[in-house]
Amino acid sequence: MADKKTNSDIIAFLGNGTEFDGKLLLKGSVRIDGVFKGEILGTGTLIIGEGANVEADITIDNLLIFGNVKGNLEIRERVEICSTGKLFGDLRTPGFVVQEGATFDGDCRMGTRPEESPTEEEKEA
Numbered sequence: 001m002a003d004k005k006t007n008s009d010i011i012a013f014l015g016n017g018t019e020f021d022g023k024l025l026l027k028g029s030v031r032i033d034g035v036f037k038g039e040i041l042g043t044g045t046l047i048i049g050e051g052a053n054v055e056a057d058i059t060i061d062n063l064l065i066f067g068n069v070k071g072n073l074e075i076r077e078r079v080e081i082c083s084t085g086k087l088f089g090d091l092r093t094p095g096f097v098v099q100e101g102a103t104f105d106g107d108c109r110m111g112t113r114p115e116e117s118p119t120e121e122e123k124e125a
């Protein structure tokens with residue numbers, strides 16, 4: 001995934017030196033190189049650039065981490081932590097790649113896609 005995304009695919013960008021606190025709703029590919037705190041929801045791909053600091057609960061299709069992320073993540077397709085990336089928090093995803101040199105500190109649940117996971121009622125049946 002790291003090789004497949006180019007800057008021309010990105011529809012929104014939060015650059016280095018910028019800070020945002022709030023809720024981000026996205027559709028498509030978005031790159032964050034600055035500081036973000038809050039919640040990120042949507043479809044598409046979120047790229048956390050090297051040097052970025054993100055503290056958020058994230059629900060998205062794909063996530064590519066080069067910087068620092070702290071929060072609870074529900075990723076529908078795939079997460080990749082690149083060699084410079086750091087992820088601290090709980091992760092739920094069907095696809096997970098950790099490159100050499102990357103940091104992951106948290107719990108990971110893999111298996112079915114999050115939207116296909118059984119409900120508590122279905123588990124008890």
